[in-house]
Amino acid sequence: MSTKRIALFLGAVWGAVIVDIVAYGTGPGNAVHVATYLAICCTAWRASLRLPPGPGRRPWLLVAVALTSWCIGDLVELGQFYFAEVPGVGVADIFWLAGYPLIAVALVQMARRRAPGRLRGGMLDAMALTVAASAALWQFVVAPTLGLGYGLLDTLVPALYPLCDVVLLAAALFVALSPGARGVPTRLVLGAVVFFLGIDLGYNILPFMIDYSLVQRLGPLILAGGAMLVAACLHPSRGELTAGADRLPVVHPARVIFLGLALMTAPTLTLMHKGFGREEVIALIATAVCSTFVLARFTNAVREQERAQAQLAHQAGHDTLTGVANRATLDDRLRRLLASDVHPVSLLYLDLDGFKEVNDRHGHEAGDRVLTAVADRLGGLVRQGDIVARLGGDEFVVVCPGLTEAEVAEVAGRILREVARPVPFGVAEMAVGVSVGVAIAAEGSRSPAALLRAADAAMYEAKRHGQGRWVLAEQHPATDVPVLADPPHSWSSSLR
Template sequence: MSARRTAIFLTLVVLGVTASVLSYATAAGSVGYLLGYAVVVGLAWRSAVRRRRPDRGPGILIAAAITLWMTGDLIEAVQYYFFTVPPVGPSDVCWLGGYPLLAVALIQMARRRAPGQLRGAVLDGATLTMAGAMLSWQFLISPLLGSGESLATSVVPALYPVADVVLLAGVLIIALSPGGRGRPTQFLLGGVTVYLAVDLGYNLLPYVVSYDLVARLGPLVLAGNGLLVAALLHPAGAELLRPGARLRTLHAARVLFLGCALMTAPTLAILRSDPGGTEAAALAATAACAAFILARFTTAVREQERSQAQLAYQAHHDPLTGLANRTVLHDRLGETGEPVAVLYLDLDGFKEVNDRLGHEAGDAVLQAVATRLSAAVRQTDLVSRLGGDEFVLLCPGATEADAIELAERVLSDVAEPVPYRGELLHVGVSIGIASRSDAADSAPVALLRSADSAMYDAKRLGRGHWVLAAA
């Protein structure tokens, strides 16, 4: 489904949910709600089964979860209009059954999106989930279990907050792990957030508003389902299972959430007691210690990130000129699936400068040449130093004529004298040019070898020439 059709689908879902909220508890409203639900379920199954077999698992689990939730609503509607709705019944089995299916789908997606990179996300997610579980137990589960009702009418309602905690764990692992953050992932996280918000509203809002208003939250579940299905239908939906880049930095919000989770248990413990001055002071001291620990933790992580970034830069750049090195050149050559030109450069007269004035003068020449080459190319081109006085220019999308024009410009730029300690140093350059007009014309290594060979032909012609490699 195209992005435009996905947007139309979500617009229809919003209109349908709005109509269901306004017509709640009417026969027409219930029929319209269930028909809209059936369409969403049908689209979910259609999207799931049309995927490649290795990618079907999470989509099938999501479709099954939505189907169970629709079945629960259908059973309750039949009981409401033709029988009596019991406090606990088969609808609860269907509703509760959807939560673990969706949680497993989220975990499967996370494993596909971040293979071998989930340890940090799992640990942080477990920390935040534990904090959520403690809050849920304190304010939702414990009051239900201690309500004095029968076993079924006290335990089954308490299972919904437990299911929410399971779902929270799944969505946190997705949110905290590497992977794309495009529209499909946003729809996925948004859909699960709607479920959690609706369940939280069912438990907390009856304390402040009438139950008739709270009951109208029910159709909002369809909005969450619509977001999940939109994530599956979106043309970029493959990002839900595609491995993402490794996270290189620790987001400040992550540290803040971990700090809040760390303070959850002592805060609840003091709230359950009769808080006085001593308890408040203890809580404040605990919060200060937690802040200091997190600040030290963040400092250590930032230092490690800087060290890793420096090592990564050194591994891919020439330390003298700052240009890309041979590794980067070969990687870019292999990735360039389009017409490309390669210019292989070797300086003329560089050895004489080095022998007469020493390596410092040679380094000054290399740095000056590197600056001039970087200024001569386009932003999409790559300038690399292979070592010694050899440089390579990689120009994706450049034609043979473009490469020749660039070579002429480079000959002129490099021939300009280099100031060094009151003296003007003169060097030239010999250039070999190789190009391909189609991505399949020549292997990357063969293209570089052709340019290298043409450069030696240019050397034999004398100082300051370029030679085009034979086709």
């Protein structure tokens, strides 16, 4: 769905939410609430089921199930309101509480797809924060109600909502702090979680400040949060939430702060229960200072390890001469691109013309200078997120996802012109050309090797017609045999 239609969808939901808040508790208000909720759930199911089957679709199916569960809870309560009596704790709570872990699991699955095999540290941090928040929840929410004469369910069920909020917050932190892009879909998902947390917090705090009849009007806002989740699923860039990230995991400063809060929770709660005398305050300050020093030492050790890992990863995944990606990195990133929602994926296969003559005439040092200059120029031509790789010798590959055929032609033309510029070497200038083969993988293509073969064959077709040309090839859907899609283009006739 286009971003304009997504904006219209969110605007329509917000309009219904405002009507629901104004007419809350009335027949028309309830009708608007039910109709809007059903529309959001249907849109969530439609959007998730239209995605290709596989791990990338599972989180969105869980989101659809969670929203449907919440909607059923509202329908049960409305049925009790009209035909029976609404209990303090009832069947509706089962459906409401069930939605929280479903969304939390969906967020964790997104984080695992963004950082496969690299979530153990984040999970430990989230568990520490969850334990600390649970301790505070027990002292301030559950314990005070134990002696008020309420039944077991009336005491525990309301306390489960803040606990579910903590679990939801921990799952949201997995996504927020995991490597990967943080575009509109990510912000929509995190914004929805913040919305849900804010609504539950308002339900727990505002009754002490204002009349509960006004607090109840927060309920329709849950529709806006659900619509934000659906909008993230509908967004063209939703793949960023489930696409593997290339960068190494880095400990975010916020995680260190969360660990500090978790460490200080138990002693702070203990002193709040016993009272803050002079000795207690001194002990609390000493604990806070020691915790700060320990966390600072921990952060310093982690940063040193991150720098060492980054250096080793760069050496393993990049060409030592030019600094661009090597064949292993190209294969890995190309495979993930083809499996993602980003289409089409364009691959340009480059082979330098006249490079052997440079080596023979000026020596290998001059040849290395040409290769580094070409790599630098290619890096300056592409966008952030595109891939420049060296396969070996004088062969390079450029991968540009999401470009139209006309835009790929423009990139190929710029490459011909930039590579043809002379390369200074001492007092001399060396000139090489380049032959480029272009292959475009449409949606549904899953073979990096077939795409490389098609571009490679197109490159040789360009060489056969002379230097300084590019050829666009296409794969036959049944045999993967590359065929000539367009006549060769020289640098002078390429799109500028």
